[in-house]
Amino acid sequence: MPLPSLFNLPTPAAARALLGARLIHGAIVGTIVETEAYAAEGDRACHACLRRSARTEIFWGECGRAYVYLCYGLHWCLNVVAHEPGKGGVVLLRAISLEKGIEVARTRRRRDDPAERLASGPARLTQAFGVTGAMNGANLQHGNFRIELAKRPPGRVACGSRVGITKAVRKKWRFWVEGHPAISR
DNA sequence: CAATAGATCATCT
């Protein structure tokens, strides 16, 4: 299935729409339970804010592609390009509830991690799914590494301030499935 | 349990 509902949506709306969707990478499958929106225009917390460069060009690119970047020198973070026509923005995937491939994910992280903690954080989920900078620009609409949107939206969705940023803290652009055990922080 | 330090590098100034 393509990701039509990610197109032509403002980035925060796309972030909400991604809750309940499945991320699939080979044998690893999980449900997205926490996201954050980053808009290129008017969002000072965004990497691409007023700064178009080789790295941030993808913010204005085709929706449904992956933007993977290295944070603090050692953690990969996975984003999905999603924005209205002519604008730029991405959705950061912050937490995933694993359904399949839990044992494989455990070998990539700590063996004694509880299942709900294996992918409960932006860098943890890339570890669990084996995502690295090599996947930057990948098309997530089909293939071995892809996203399948939820047929029905999840139950309760909460929103609040984004985590770990120092600018534009007022924006309530973090979305999560209320009460889910796999959400971060 | 809460607070803090350190690891470590692509990107931009």
Place this chain on the structure above:
DNA sequence: GATGATCTATTGC
């Protein structure tokens, strides 16, 4: 040369 959308281990109460 500074910065940062994090995580983990360790310290201190």
